[in-house]
Amino acid sequence: MANDVAGLRTVAGLARDAGAGTALSGLDALELAARQHDRSRPARLWASAWPKLAALALVVGVWQAFVSARVKPDYVLPGPLAVGAELCDQLHRQQLWQGVALTGRRALVGYAVAVTVGLLLGPAVARVRVLRAALGSMITSLQTMPSIAWFPLAILLFQLNEKAIFFVVVLGAAPSIANGVISGVDYIPPLLLRAGRNVGAHGVSLYRYVIAPAALPAIVAGLKQGWAFAWRSLMAGELLVTSLGHTSLGAQLTYARETRDAEWLLSTMIVILMLGLVVDGVFGAADRAIRSRWGVADQPH
Amino acid sequence: MSSPGSAAVPESGATAPAAVALDGVTKVHGRGSAAVLALDNLTLDVPPGEFVCLVGASGCGKSTLLSLVAGLDKPTSGRIAVAGDRPPALMFQEPALFPWSTVAGNVGLPLRLRGIRRAERRVRVAELLAAVHLAEFAKRRPHELSGGMRHRVALARTLGLDSPVLLMDEPFGALDAMTRDLLHDELERLWQRRGLTVLFVTHNVREAARLGDRIVLLSSRPGRVSYETRVTVPRPRRIDSPQVAEVAARVTDRLRAEVGRHGQ
Numbered sequence: 001m002a003n004d005v006a007g008l009r010t011v012a013g014l015a016r017d018a019g020a021g022t023a024l025s026g027l028d029a030l031e032l033a034a035r036q037h038d039r040s041r042p043a044r045l046w047a048s049a050w051p052k053l054a055a056l057a058l059v060v061g062v063w064q065a066f067v068s069a070r071v072k073p074d075y076v077l078p079g080p081l082a083v084g085a086e087l088c089d090q091l092h093r094q095q096l097w098q099g100v101a102l103t104g105r106r107a108l109v110g111y112a113v114a115v116t117v118g119l120l121l122g123p124a125v126a127r128v129r130v131l132r133a134a135l136g137s138m139i140t141s142l143q144t145m146p147s148i149a150w151f152p153l154a155i156l157l158f159q160l161n162e163k164a165i166f167f168v169v170v171l172g173a174a175p176s177i178a179n180g181v182i183s184g185v186d187y188i189p190p191l192l193l194r195a196g197r198n199v200g201a202h203g204v205s206l207y208r209y210v211i212a213p214a215a216l217p218a219i220v221a222g223l224k225q226g227w228a229f230a231w232r233s234l235m236a237g238e239l240l241v242t243s244l245g246h247t248s249l250g251a252q253l254t255y256a257r258e259t260r261d262a263e264w265l266l267s268t269m270i271v272i273l274m275l276g277l278v279v280d281g282v283f284g285a286a287d288r289a290i291r292s293r294w295g296v297a298d299q300p301h
Numbered sequence: 302m303s304s305p306g307s308a309a310v311p312e313s314g315a316t317a318p319a320a321v322a323l324d325g326v327t328k329v330h331g332r333g334s335a336a337v338l339a340l341d342n343l344t345l346d347v348p349p350g351e352f353v354c355l356v357g358a359s360g361c362g363k364s365t366l367l368s369l370v371a372g373l374d375k376p377t378s379g380r381i382a383v384a385g386d387r388p389p390a391l392m393f394q395e396p397a398l399f400p401w402s403t404v405a406g407n408v409g410l411p412l413r414l415r416g417i418r419r420a421e422r423r424v425r426v427a428e429l430l431a432a433v434h435l436a437e438f439a440k441r442r443p444h445e446l447s448g449g450m451r452h453r454v455a456l457a458r459t460l461g462l463d464s465p466v467l468l469m470d471e472p473f474g475a476l477d478a479m480t481r482d483l484l485h486d487e488l489e490r491l492w493q494r495r496g497l498t499v500l501f502v503t504h505n506v507r508e509a510a511r512l513g514d515r516i517v518l519l520s521s522r523p524g525r526v527s528y529e530t531r532v533t534v535p536r537p538r539r540i541d542s543p544q545v546a547e548v549a550a551r552v553t554d555r556l557r558a559e560v561g562r563h564g565q
Contacts, residue, residue, distance in 0.1 A: 027447075027479070028438075028447065032446075192399065196399075199458060209410060209413075210399070295445065
């Protein structure tokens with residue numbers, strides 16, 4: 001008799017299990033149905049491209065308007081067409097590519113060292129109280145220091161050479177990267193840390209599985225800002241330290257000015273701008289990838 | 302400073318050793334003139350497999366109690382014993398999933414941290430997700446799921462700790478009624494199937510009557526056990542059944558009397 005009742009109860013329980021499962025699946029389906037994206041890839045590309053193209057057209061238009069109005073003589077401010085022709089010409093010559101290679105190598109080496117310094121310094125300052133008290137505000141104040149203000153000292157220390165540029169590039173970029181790490185660690189929601197400890201993450205594994213991934217968006221933002229500072233410091237350095245040969249992009253700018261070759265000058269500026277945009281695009285893609293993984297990029301791009 | 306009664310009784314009684322035993326637990330927050338007595342000489346035994354619901358008004362130290370049992374905090378005095386070699390698993394009101402990881406990654410993390418190898422982990426994660434009816438969502442990310450689904454992922458992740466004791470701090474407080482009812486069914490089923498011991502904190506008396514074998518009412522400031530009742534309504538229960546409502550009404554009366562004491 002008792003067995004019968006128990007048996008009946010199990011059957012009822014199983015039926016209810018299935019019922020709850022079905023109801024849950026139904027609820028899941030209903031709640032997820034509203035979340036599908038429906039725009040095709042070309043449509044999305046076009047949507048993100050046309051405002052940029054329009055802005056570019058506007059800039060070129062204003063530039064041409066100034067040239068047509070003869071605000072400045074042609075040899076000082078050439079028009080977009082003349083500069084475009086010069087740029088095409090440059091693209092076929094060794095000189096430009098040598099400049100890109102030299103400047104790019106300096107940028108990469110300086111930035112790589114700055115990243116290493118920033119990624120070592122950042123976590124240490126973020127988690128060790130003494131280091132934070134000692135270095136935290138110093139890193140922030142270093143970050144506000146315009147990097148070009150370091151050059152006189154760098155030139156005194158290293159003379160007009162590669163080392164001076166390297167010194168300033170690293171000093172310009174490392175504080176931003178370290179600051180990115182510090183603010184990333186500071187803004188981790190305490191709940192995630194508690195959840196991490198609760199599932200058994202302690203010490204190194206807490207860093208590896210919770211703190212590092214949770215801080216990643218801010219770290220990428222710091223890397224991006226660090227790159228911008230490194231690139232600016234490098235350009236400033238190359239304008240000042242020109243005795244090393246003519247090939248770096250900054251040196252080419254200086255020589256273009258000295259030889260009053262405005263077309264060369266402007267086309268080199270365009271190359272510098274394009275390089276900056278390309279790298280920025282890489283960081284932007286990394287940032288978007290992270291945000292879409294985290295689900296904070298729901299607004300369409 | 303334990304009471305003479307509990308000191309006299311030897312531990313090896315006729316009953317099985319408790320899964321969670323609190324003996325004269327006192328917790329003071331802060332010190333000096335700012336000190337607040339959160340829990341006062343609280344004694345509570347939870348036998349293995351029991352589902353105990355802790356209810357009480359705000360300030361009764363429910364969450365403090367769970368933190369103490371979970372080992373996140375230490376009692377000022379008294380003893381806490383938890384059976385088994387694993388620390389108890391704790392579930393919060395928020396799912397607290399890791400947004401950078403997939404559903405499978407979240408559920409697999411406790412297994413990974415215990416050094417379980419990839420192949421076995423995959424099998425275990427699939428089992429855990431099937432247990433909460435989310436098998437087909439392993440590759441999704443938390444933000445792609447609804448609130449109720451996130452809670453089920455969190456439940457699966459907590460179950461992955463393989464702890465015999467499950468501590469839940471108002472886990473369904475932020476959910477709509479329909480989802481909550483379904484999750485009650487889920488939790489009850491998992492508790493029965495896995496033979497868990499559950500300590501469930503809630504301010505919702507009906508929820509306590511729906512789920513608990515026993516309801517423990519804590520008084521506020523300081524937290525003490527002010528009333529206890531065994532829920533004899535046969536399972537499976539429904540939250541809207543008259544028997545559950547009757548139990549809930551009884552506890553609510555006690556709770557109101559307790560809260561009213563503070564108004565005088």
